[in-house]
Amino acid sequence: MVATEGKNYLDPLVLDKIKKLDVRARLVVEGFMTGQHRSPYHGFAVEFATHREYSPGDELRHLDWKVWSKTDRLYIKQYEEETNLKCTMLLDCSKSMRYGSGVDRPGMSKFDYGATLAACMAHFMQQQQDAVGLVTFNTQIQRNLPASTHPSHRKLIMHELQQTEPDDKTDVGNVFRDLIQQIGKRGMVMLISDLFVDLPTLEKSLQNFRHARHEVVVFHVMHDDELTFPFQDNTLFRGLEMDIDLHIEPRALRKSYLETVDRFRQAVRKACSVNGIDYVLLNTKEPLDAALSSYLAFRQRTSRMKHRF
């Protein structure tokens, strides 16, 4: 049931209609989960908790053979599941993230898309008992919800995501320097932003996260308009973050613009790959599962790495 309908919920156009972020996130995650071959519910790290007596039906592989050899009794080993991942989502809430929320423009704004993504992640990770934290920022940290596994924490995150109004510019330099100290313990850092920042500063900041032994995923949220530049007629472009008006003929500039955008993306991608950072480009037009699957891929990789260590 969910399998047939769930896919639809991944479409941003549909999701946009669901105003409650919590519901939205659940729909996305469950819709995404359905049909996955491997259940992600296996814990990654398990610590011994206690023994209990064997009762028929228990799995034999969990028998503690050492105890049996000493006592000739059958005991089952019990493990305590433990959060081994602390994930902090950094959501850009600068003005530029507002783009795409116009009345004449279907679909989500970049911020909505990013917020939905964040909500989905929070929902998803909570289900896996991972600790999730949220930081909204623009020129400075707007709100910092430290990572927690507590069930009510998710509600808090959802509320915060729904509350936040994008404003002001993005300034990763200062914000991230502060954040690195605040997050402290190594974990996972998810940057959700349109990355309209100074490229060297960004690179530097990302490097700093890596130095602090954080796993970093960059979700580069771009609006479809920004990626394809579909404008035809004479247009006055008003800067959202910059106070500049530009009256141009879009057709004449499309090629050049797209080249510029592409160059920038390549630079970011290169900076990421050099630092071992996952870079995921998200088009607001495309379904969210792309974001989720990339996250999944990341998790599997880190899990393998863990086993190797």
Added chain:
Amino acid sequence: MLQFFSGFMTNPGLFLAGAAAISVPIIIHLLNRRKFKIVDWAAMEFLLEANRRNRRRILLENLLLLMMRCLAILLLGLLLARPFMNSDSLSRIGMDSVRVHRIVVIDDSPSMRVQAAGTTKTGLEVAKSAVIELATRSAAKASDDYLTIRLTSDPEHKLYDGPMTEESLGDIEQRVNGITPSDTRAKLDATLQAIEKSLLGKGDATNYAVYVITDLREGDWVSPEQVDEEEKISSVVKRLAEKISHEGDKTPRVAVLDIGGDEVENLIITSIKPTNNTVIVGVEAEFEVTVFNAGERPVDEVEIELVIGDGTTLKETIGHIDPQTSETKTFRYVFQDPGPVRVEAALSGADRLPIDNRRHYAARVSVGRRILIVDGDPSPDEEQTESYFVERALAPPGDYPSGNVIEVMAESEFDTLVLDDYAVVLLCNVYKLTEHRIESLEAWVAEGGGLFVALGDQVDKDSYNDLLYKDGAGLLPAKLEARQGDETHKVWANPTPASLNHPVMKIFSGDLGIVTQFVKIFRWWSVSLSEDGTIPEGVSVVNHWTDADQSPALVEKSFGKGRVLMLTTTVDRGWSDWPLDQSYVFMFQDMIHYMSRRDSDDGNAIVGLPIEIQMDSSKYKDEVEITDPANEKEVVLSDPDSSGRTLELIYSKTQRHGFYQLKLSRIADSTKDVKLFAANIDPHEGRLVRVSREKLTDSIGEEHVSIQQGVDSLAKGDESGWSELWKWILAAAVLVLCGEQLMAWAFGRRR
């Protein structure tokens, strides 16, 4: 400014409008700048970067596009303005495509048979070979030129109208070679007017060239007698030339090509006719042949042959004819049989224009004039009858035939008689006429009959006034008032010597005026011409008596086509002793000639004018067989007129000089009546006097018409003309528009 542009374009206004419309793309551009969407844009940095890199290129492209669009608009305006250029300058830049519509008017009047100046060929032959040469050259050049050939003898008809190509060359040659000199006058004015009419509504910028190949004979070019009704030829030429000339033309568009020689020596038979209009069997007919010397030198010993019928040839010689004068020679001949006879006069010597050395006359020989005398006072004693003297005056006894056939009858017989065959009817002292007699008499007079009324003591005044005078509407020229004069014959009056040169009064004219003294008139009727004493229209008093009142003696009235003549005294010795005087005979002989019913057609016409005959539909069938001078027979149907009693035939194909024989079929016995007509060329054609070129140039003006000697300029056919440039402009406009589209597409695509 308009003036300046109109020198080389048809609608300069449109061009200026087009120039003004250049602002349209600019305005559109500015309006477009004003209309824009506003987008709050996030990725401003990238956009700024792109803009910074491309600003100059975009500006350049936009300027280029704007220029193209302005140019397209300008070209469109120019296209509508239809500019033209002199083909000379065009051919210099290799764009010569001048297309000329050549209209050749060939004067094919009889005078074109005269040798052309400086050649052994006739003028017409020169003209023909020039036209063929023109066509051959044009065909070889593969030019677009168009040719129209017209002949002056047939103004409305186009001998040829089409292109000059290899294919049509044979057709042109065949048609041109088929031209024969016509026998009619050149109708130059009508031909030029026809051309003018055919050009109505044609485009302005076509290049027309009109060539008039003519020998410039005065007769064709100057027509003083027609100035009132028709336009002078020179003014028609001038108007036509102005019409087809372009603004600022340097070369005239109408060329008069003069191929006539200056030699004018020529003899012409200008007329041949019998001295008395009627030719009667047994009466010696006199034919007067007039020869005109149209040259500048006197001519001696001109031999004239007169061929009568099929065989008889009479020869006479005129000793000397001065230049520009006519001499007349009289031929006498007695016809033995009635009927139509061909009479042809010819000069035996050859001269420059042989066609006018020959002239035809269709003589209609009749058995005599039938004259009816109605005697109102018959008497057993022959000399006492009213008609005794007049009968003898009209047909004097003796060997010498008078040509008159007299019938005398009394009033009672006259009452129901059919009058058709009579030439003159004389009412002599008739008491009164019945109403239906008067009615048919009126119809007969109106058709051309001659009625002579002599009064006397038998005349019933009231009946005459009521039925014949009818207050001026009837046959009688005047109202009878009372008898005058002395019954005892002691006192008398005389006729007056003729002051007017009236044909009936020839015997009393001039020196013969004294003869009137020997004529004694004792009694007469006093008459009044009208109530108020004025003389009504159509009525004239030919002679008065010498009494105190100057009473009218002879009163004439025109009635329809015929005439009525009233003598206020008697024709016998009752009231005068005139019958005893010689003048009585002369007066009546003259009167008969004058009063004779004449046919509406005298059988002699000018070539080109139609032959018209009228037939009684009860007697003749409507088909008439016509044999023309070339001996070709044709059956023509005549049309009934409105009343249905008369058949009318109008035969207009009299293009050749010579005899036209018409055979009329009788319904009753299917025998045929033959009528003969002769068509002659206009004797003016033979006057080879030419219009001086200077005079012609003066009246037409040099600006638009060139008068040239010879046909060289036609054969070459190389005058320049205006070429329209619209084809080139259209091509340019299409090119510009395509370029604009391509550029816009290319610029758009690249981005």
